[in-house]
Amino acid sequence: MEPYRIKVVEPIAITTREQREAALERVHYNPFDLRADEVTIDLLSDSGTGALSAAQLSVGMDGDESYAGSRSFYRFEETVKELTGFARILPAHQGRAAERILFSTLLQAGGIVVSNTHFDTTRANVMLAGCQAVDLPCPEAKNLDSHEPFKGNIDLEALERYLGATDGPKVAVVVMTITNNGGGGQPVSMENLHKTSEMCRRYGVPMFLDAARFAENAWLVTRHEAAYRDRTPRSVAEEAFRLADGCVMSAKKDAIVHMGGFVGLNDLELAEKCEQLLIATEGFATYGGLAGRDLDMIAQGLREVTEPAYLAEREDAARYLADRVRAAGVDILEPAGLHAVYLNAGRLLPHIPAHEFPGQALSCQLYLEGGIRAAELGSLYLGEEDEAGNPIKSAPYELVRLALPRRVYTRSHYDHIGETLARIAKNADSVRGYRIVEQSPILRHFRAKLQPA
Structure with missing residues (x-):
């Protein structure tokens, strides 16, 4: 059962076909581009x-909104340092801002x-820096x-070939995304x-974590990696962070807040340069574009998210929805x-x-049939066509992707999704x-305009 009680509710939109x-x-x-009040069940994203x-609401009320040196920042910094072990922590308003700064x-x-798989905004920020984003998912990821x-692991043999090649010095950083969102939300093993x-240390290349879902990755490690089955999610997460030279994190995922993120760094010279850019574009170094209440709520969320009871229920909710989807014939x-x-x-x-775009077609049909909003992760997201529309x-x-907001929907909502998919599957043709x-030239899936073929 859910390890919480519901004490505030929000009505959802019930619309006609x-x-x-x-x-x-x-x-x-x-x-x-749909208005949120036109959506019955919104699974577009689990971000924020x-x-x-x-x-979290309680500590937010105690937020210190001082421009510089707020109590909220120091509480936030202490919590993040205890979790990650990084020497410098720079707050940012969300994960993609942290990526841009880094x-x-x-x-x-x-x-x-190089990454196990770049997600869309990560890839865009790499491209905007004039660099090439290379994905090296493990061979197991190919079998859906x-x-x-x-299946979220990086291909170690391919990585060694990249780092050891003639152009190896051009590899500026290896980014490990945990869990691997672009690869289907699959975890990365501690091994x-x-x-x-x-390998990165041997070749002198820094390794960074995209740690948006670090706690979920740690939980799945404790469930499936024999050497870690007696460990707590918190201890696994701490070990993972200490393997890296730094991280970027969208706190809108595994800090369970509506806005926020941070960059964690051990390289003090790099941290100084990042801080200068942060101040110029996001805000002073002790707030980074966030209110003090946001910083306090992030700190509290980071403590809550590694609780085994919370993570066990999240796994069970995802399993319940997956069972409904399979039963629908999908x-x-x-x-x-x-x-x-x-x-x-x-x-x-x-x-x-x-x-x-079959993924976009299914996404639109989910909305038409059941008021369900989801995200396409197929050829609209990753594909390219010529001016004539040829692939x-x-x-x-x-x-x-049916992304599951944290602590929001109940099992009866998931039943509705399964029933909707069953109707679609019966008339898939x-x-x-x-x-x-x-x-648009980049991130086209966000704002593309389409028509039925």
Whole structure:
């Protein structure tokens, strides 16, 4: 059962099919542009969408809003340092701001950033720095149906080839995303982190963590990695951070807050340069674009998120939804993680070619049928076409992510999602694809305009 009681509720929108059809047409078939009050169940993202605890609200009331040197910052800094062990902690208003500050300072044009898998904003910030983002997911990640427990790992052999190649010095940093969101929310094993850290040190390349879901990764390590089964999630997380040279984190995920993030660093010279950019673009070094109450709520959330009871319930909720999805006749990326369930849209809609975006088609159909908003992670997200709309590059898999906000939805909401998917699966042949009529050069999936194909 949920290890909490509900004491504040918010009504959700109940709309008609006709209203949803009109809304989807108005936003050019891109669910990102829907108004929130047009959505019944919102699984677009788990970022900043969780429910605050009473303890978080309580400490937020004690937030110190001083411009510089607030009590809130020092409470935040102490908590983050105890967790991560990093020498310098720089707050930022969210994870992508932390990425921009780090990459703008650390990277030089022409460099390479290697990762188990870059997520969309990480890749964009690497590209904006004039660098190349290279993904090296482990071979097990290619099999969507297998139940290998650590599909989020980096391919160590491929990494060694990159670091040891002639252009190896061009590799500026290795970024390990835990859990691997772009790879289906799959965890990274501690064995893989240890070996990656050792290899990076051997070649003199820093290793950073994208630690947005560090606690969920630690929980899955305790569940599936034999050497860590008697460890607490907190101790596993502490060990993971201490293998790295630094981290970026969106606190909107595993700090369970609505806004915030930070950069953690051991290199004091790099930290000084990052701090200068932070002050120029985000805010003074002791608030980084955040209110004092935000800093206090992040600190409290970081303490709550590693509680075994919280993590066990989160795993059970994801498992419950995954079971409903399978029962509806829809395959998922196995095994189900904690923060999301990834639908295999390509398999459900084989009649829709990649350049007509089967993931987007399923995402739109979820909204039309049940008022459910989800995110496409397929060829709209990763693909490319020429000016005539002919495919140049397609995604390896056509997925739809059902991201689970923390402490927000109940099992009956998940039942509704399963029932909606069952109706779609029964008439899958009738679902149409889409074509792009307008897009931006990067991160096109956020604001692209589409029409039915």
